[in-house]
Amino acid sequence: MEGRAAAPGAGTVVNALATGVGSAFALDIETSAEVRLDPDVDAVTGEIDGDPDGDTSLVERCVERVVDEYGGDEGGTVRTESDVPTAAGLKSSSAAANATVLAALDALGLEVANDPDADVTKTDACRVGVEAARDTGVAVTGAFDDASASMLGGATVTDNAEDELLARDPFDHEALVWTPPVRAYSADADVDRCRQVAPMAELAADLALEGDHTRAMTVNGLAFSAALGFPTDPAVEAMPDCAGVSLSGTGPSVVAVGTADDLERVRERWDERDGETIRTRTRNTGARIT
Numbered sequence: 001m002e003g004r005a006a007a008p009g010a011g012t013v014v015n016a017l018a019t020g021v022g023s024a025f026a027l028d029i030e031t032s033a034e035v036r037l038d039p040d041v042d043a044v045t046g047e048i049d050g051d052p053d054g055d056t057s058l059v060e061r062c063v064e065r066v067v068d069e070y071g072g073d074e075g076g077t078v079r080t081e082s083d084v085p086t087a088a089g090l091k092s093s094s095a096a097a098n099a100t101v102l103a104a105l106d107a108l109g110l111e112v113a114n115d116p117d118a119d120v121t122k123t124d125a126c127r128v129g130v131e132a133a134r135d136t137g138v139a140v141t142g143a144f145d146d147a148s149a150s151m152l153g154g155a156t157v158t159d160n161a162e163d164e165l166l167a168r169d170p171f172d173h174e175a176l177v178w179t180p181p182v183r184a185y186s187a188d189a190d191v192d193r194c195r196q197v198a199p200m201a202e203l204a205a206d207l208a209l210e211g212d213h214t215r216a217m218t219v220n221g222l223a224f225s226a227a228l229g230f231p232t233d234p235a236v237e238a239m240p241d242c243a244g245v246s247l248s249g250t251g252p253s254v255v256a257v258g259t260a261d262d263l264e265r266v267r268e269r270w271d272e273r274d275g276e277t278i279r280t281r282t283r284n285t286g287a288r289i290t
């Protein structure tokens with residue numbers, strides 16, 4: 001019983017740590033997962049390609065939850081490979097969870113689709129990974145905003161307290177990502193500081209629900225950079241030349257969206273900073289069984 005799947009990382013429109021309402025969009029960088037299930041094995045063992053000491057608890061819990069809900073009492077293995085840097089704000093946890101849940105469902109021979117008649121809908125599959133993120137303490141709110149953007153593609157707005165999808169829109173832009181050489185685990189984020197900027201998070205969520213995701217992300221980025229102690233300079237440098245720019249997740253990455261020519265000008269400025277600058281694009285297709 002084997003299954004394989006892949007899921008994209010994502011960028012932030014609105015961080016949900018202030019109010020529970022969040023918004024994110026899929027980026028064209030991926031994590032893939034391979035799951036092997038065996039009725040004669042009890043435990044689930046995880047492995048992260050290239051990171052032998054990486055924390056595999058999230059993906060192991062994803063497989064356990066899929067087996068509990070849709071399988072028998074199989075155990076087995078899960079192995080991930082990822083182009084999404086971990087703990088960089090680019091939703092590596094959501095991508096890993098979504099890819100693993102889809103691979104485990106595939107291993108059980110179940111059909112997953114964005115269709116109420118499928119064995120499992122993509123939204124329900126996404127909720128399994130969100131519960132696993134809560135179980136393992138990887139996410140603060142469960143991060144249904146990030147997980148739904150990765151699972152469904154496009155830009156989503158969600159209520160993370162209820163795991164409810166409030167809106168989903170196509171989101172078509174070139175993207176530029178700057179990742180400084182530090183890491184910030186969501187579980188360590190200062191949630192009280194984030195709550196201080198709730199009025200700005202509410203404004204950003206209103207803009208996102210009106211479909212103005214790019215202005216929403218810029219408002220969000222200024223507020224959460226200030227709250228979480230990240231510099232606002234990268235956003236200020238990008239603002240004249242992009243449609244929207246934000247600190248992504250709980251940082252440290254900053255994501256700008258716009259046209260290719262405009263982002264080249266932003267890249268020249270960001271390339272002077274320590275760390276890595278990646279050109280990619282947003283995408284409207286989400287996670288898939290491969």
Ligand SMILES: Nc1ncnc2c1ncn2[C@@H]1O[C@H](COP(=O)(O)OP(=O)(O)OP(=O)(O)O)[C@@H](O)[C@H]1O
Binds near residue numbers: 058087090092184185
């Ligand atoms: N490729 C992977 N395979 C298995 N688990 C992973 C993988 N990538 C991330 N994780 C899990 O996600 C955790 C990192 O989650 P965290 O929320 O801090 O990062 P992020 O999702 O990249 O950040 P953010 O939510 O700010 O975008 C890791 O410690 C690990 O448990």
Ligand SMILES: O=C(O)C1=C[C@@H](O)[C@@H](O)[C@H](O)C1
Binds near residue numbers: 186
């Ligand atoms: O841990 C969490 O619940 C979250 C982490 C960040 O990615 C946020 O951007 C997201 O809205 C919620």
